[in-house]
Amino acid sequence: MIFFFLLFLALPFSLWAGTYTGSAHGNSSSGVNRDSIQTLGYSVGNCAHCHEMHASIGGTEPSPVGAGPSPLALFALEEKLCFYCHGAVSNNVPSLSRDIETQFNKSYRHPVERSGRHTVSKLEGASSFGASNRHAECADCHNPHTIGYPGTAYHQYNTTNPANNNLVSNLLKGVWGVEPIWPSSAWTVPTSFNELRPTTANPAGGAIKEYQVCLKCHSYYAFGSAENTSTGVTTITNATSEYYLTDQALEFAPANKSGHPVVVTLNNRSGSDSPRALVASSRGARVKSPWTQAVGDQTMWCSDCHGDDASTGPEGPHASNTKYMLADGYTWPIRPDTGKFWTLADVFNDQGNWQTKLLCAKCHPLKVNGRFLNNVHDKDDHYNENYTFGTVSYPGAPCVACHVAVPHGSKRGRLIAYNSDPEPYAALQSDGTKMAVLEGYRKASDPDSYNKRNCYSTINPCRYHKNYQGPYDP
Numbered sequence: 339m340i341f342f343f344l345l346f347l348a349l350p351f352s353l354w355a356g357t358y359t360g361s362a363h364g365n366s367s368s369g370v371n372r373d374s375i376q377t378l379g380y381s382v383g384n385c386a387h388c389h390e391m392h393a394s395i396g397g398t399e400p401s402p403v404g405a406g407p408s409p410l411a412l413f414a415l416e417e418k419l420c421f422y423c424h425g426a427v428s429n430n431v432p433s434l435s436r437d438i439e440t441q442f443n444k445s446y447r448h449p450v451e452r453s454g455r456h457t458v459s460k461l462e463g464a465s466s467f468g469a470s471n472r473h474a475e476c477a478d479c480h481n482p483h484t485i486g487y488p489g490t491a492y493h494q495y496n497t498t499n500p501a502n503n504n505l506v507s508n509l510l511k512g513v514w515g516v517e518p519i520w521p522s523s524a525w526t527v528p529t530s531f532n533e534l535r536p537t538t539a540n541p542a543g544g545a546i547k548e549y550q551v552c553l554k555c556h557s558y559y560a561f562g563s564a565e566n567t568s569t570g571v572t573t574i575t576n577a578t579s580e581y582y583l584t585d586q587a588l589e590f591a592p593a594n595k596s597g598h599p600v601v602v603t604l605n606n607r608s609g610s611d612s613p614r615a616l617v618a619s620s621r622g623a624r625v626k627s628p629w630t631q632a633v634g635d636q637t638m639w640c641s642d643c644h645g646d647d648a649s650t651g652p653e654g655p656h657a658s659n660t661k662y663m664l665a666d667g668y669t670w671p672i673r674p675d676t677g678k679f680w681t682l683a684d685v686f687n688d689q690g691n692w693q694t695k696l697l698c699a700k701c702h703p704l705k706v707n708g709r710f711l712n713n714v715h716d717k718d719d720h721y722n723e724n725y726t727f728g729t730v731s732y733p734g735a736p737c738v739a740c741h742v743a744v745p746h747g748s749k750r751g752r753l754i755a756y757n758s759d760p761e762p763y764a765a766l767q768s769d770g771t772k773m774a775v776l777e778g779y780r781k782a783s784d785p786d787s788y789n790k791r792n793c794y795s796t797i798n799p800c801r802y803h804k805n806y807q808g809p810y811d812p
Contacts (some may be wrong), residue, residue, distance in 0.1 A: 341602060345427075357542050358483045359383070360509075369424065388412060388419060388482070394809035406459075417442075417450040420476045424711040436652040444647070447657030448474035463513075463533070467560035479551055479654075484512030484542045493641075495628035500636035501603050504547045509654065512536055515545025516559050518587045522611045524594050525749035527567040528587045531559045548639045549590065549600050557587035569760045582762050589746035595811060596754070597747030597779075598638060611751055611781050619711045619785035626701055641665070643697065670697035670745070671738050671765055679765065679773065682721035683734025686710070697745075698737075714788035725799045728771030736764040738773045739800070740793075751781035757797055775800045778810030 351367050354708040358364040374394050380386045386395060389411045412419050417439075425439035433524030442450055442504040452473045467473070475498035476482075486508030496503050503737045506513070514535040532551055541635060545551045550590050559582065570585040590601045604615045615634025620788055623630050644655040645665035646683045655663055664670065673680045673690045685704050686688050693699050710716035721734040742748050743765035750756070756775040764774035779793025794802040794810055 358385075362485050362487045362784070363388075363482055372422065375775040416453060416475050420482075432446075435590060438652055438656055439653060441646060441656040442660045444657040446659070446661055446663045447584060448477055448655070448663075464531075464559050464562065468562050468564065469553050472555070472560070474555065474671060478554070479513060480509060481512035481536070481544070483650075484536075484638040486511050487508055495631065495636075495802050497631060499630070502637070503675045504549060504600060504637035504639055506545055506548050508553070510545065510551055512542045513551050514554075515543050515547075515550030516557070517550055518553065518559075518591070519559065520591055520593065522593055522608075524591075525570075525588065526591070526593070527558050527565070527570055527585055528591065529558050531557075531725070547601075548641065549586075552640050553587050554745060556583070557585050559587075561585065571760055571762070578684075584744055584746075584762065586746055588747075589744065591747065594749055595751045598643075599744070600638055600640060600746070603637055605636050613781075613784065617784065621709055621711050622703070622706045624702060624711050624785065626703055629701055643668075643700070661787050664697060666700065667694060668697040668700050669695050671736075671743050678730065679734065679738050680766075681732050681736045682710070682715055683732070686721040686734065697764040712785045712788070714792070727773055727799075728767055728769040730767055730769065732770070736773060739775050743773075750779055754779045754811065757795075776803075778806075778808055780808070787802075 345531065362368075363370045366381065366383045370387035371382045372380075372387040375386065378395060380395075390413050391411050396412075411629065414422060421436045421439040424437065426437055431508045431735055441447065449472075457791065488507065488509055493507075496505075514533065515535055516531040519530040521528055531553075534543075534545050542632070553559060558567070559768065561572045565585060570588040572583040572585070574581050574583060590597050591609075591682065592602045592607055594607070595609050595611060597607065599607075607614055617633065618624060623633075625633060629636065641653070641655050643665060645652075645658065646652060646656065647658040647660045647667050649666045655665075660667065660669055661672075662670065670682075671679050673684060675690055680690070680692070680696050685692050685696070686701075690696070691706075696704075698704065704715075705711060710721070723734065725732045725735055725739070727736070727739075738755065740755065741753050742759070742763045744763055745753050748754055748763075754776060756776055756779075757764065757772060758777070759774055759776050761772075764772050765770055775795050775797045776793055777796060780792055782788045782792055786799045790803055791806045793800075793803045794806050794808065795801060
């Protein structure tokens with residue numbers, strides 16, 4: 339039986355054993371410690387707290403799924419194994435473990451409840467995440483044999499080397515990921531990827547940057563032929579609804595004219611026009627601390643925006659009660675108390691608790707001393723004039739009249755949307771009206787220098803921009 343268990347560890351469907359004794363689970367003082375076998379002589383961190391290589395220990399194992407032997411000799415399958423310690427019931431496990439199970443009762447979550455689609459295989463590939471196999475189990479983002487403690491530095495700004503803000507945290511160490519082979523032209527779907535996997539020589543290797551874990555599922559790597567590569571949109575239809583998945587490798591690609599610095603710093607965005615960084619205006623910095631350090635030379639995590647809606651909850655994008663799994667109670671692009679799109683009037687008139695509800699305000703001050711930091715936002719007719727879209731009236735220009743509703747990246751500067759863009763990049767109102775009204779845009783030399791000639795539109799309510807000539811971003 340011992341030989342069989344050693345053979346099991348070597349099989350290709352197993353996770354890399356990794357540097358287990360140096361991991362959070364394998365720690366001899368604060369590692370895994372299942373309460374039902376504590377009295378049987380198993381030390382803290384022992385493999386038997388998860389794996390039962392002979393049979394159930396102490397008669398406590400649940401009935402095997404499908405009446406057969408449990409894969410990988412685990413006492414429970416998939417998320418149920420993890421929830422024994424990271425669940426609503428503590429089971430006397432070390433106090434460092436967090437309740438993750440309760441997170442998955444929230445409205446928007448990764449679908450860990452799906453069964454039978456996942457294998458913890460180090461040979462798992464693109465087909466494991468596409469079509470009917472789409473899933474998100476705990477082991478897709480965490481390697482239980484190499485995972486580290488979050489530590490006090492989790493989610494803190496890297497002041498020494500801010501370009502490394504996108505490196506994986508200790509919680510993602512040893513997880514495999516993908517790095518796109520980035521196209522040289524703007525707004526082009528990457529269709530080739532390098533797989534980054536742990537090796538025998540480096541079991542704690544794999545993904546180096548957080549986005550490399552996310553792109554296993556949120557890119558052409560998983561979508562494959564289901565994706566419309568001309569738009570970057572994959573349409574999913576089920577029995578009750580239709581919804582869209584967008585290609586985040588497309589959106590964050592360095593050759594695009596704008597994008598949040600998830601993959602590269604703004605100053606290293608090859609497709610961007612000058613000024614690449616979000617430089618300060620005459621009224622002040624356009625980012626909040628700590629992003630005021632090394633502006634343009636920093637990167638960020640996906641989980642800076644996505645995660646638990648309660649700031650006191652477990653870190654990471656497990657689930658949220660806010661649509662798009664947005665973190666800390668912020669919302670976009672809908673203002674929650676009105677059900678209408680956020681507008682410049684909301685910000686100017688301090689409506690809707692925008693400082694703690696509008697997603698952009700998490701990192702951007704937007705206005706100082708009653709004035710917008712960007713002079714195009716500060717135009718009186720943009721924040722103090724009624725705008726009608728279809729059957730709905732707004733007291734000022736909606737944000738999505740000019741900006742993409744998926745604010746990861748754009749083929750144009752400053753996350754600008756055009757009326758020609760497909761949904762969901764161009765937002766649709768509930769009455770079917772497309773909100774994006776611009777047909778031309780060019781970035782100004784600085785945030786104080788915008789005028790009517792920087793934009794072009796023949797579409798109401800912005801037709802007064804129709805008499806200006808380009809060149810404009812395509």
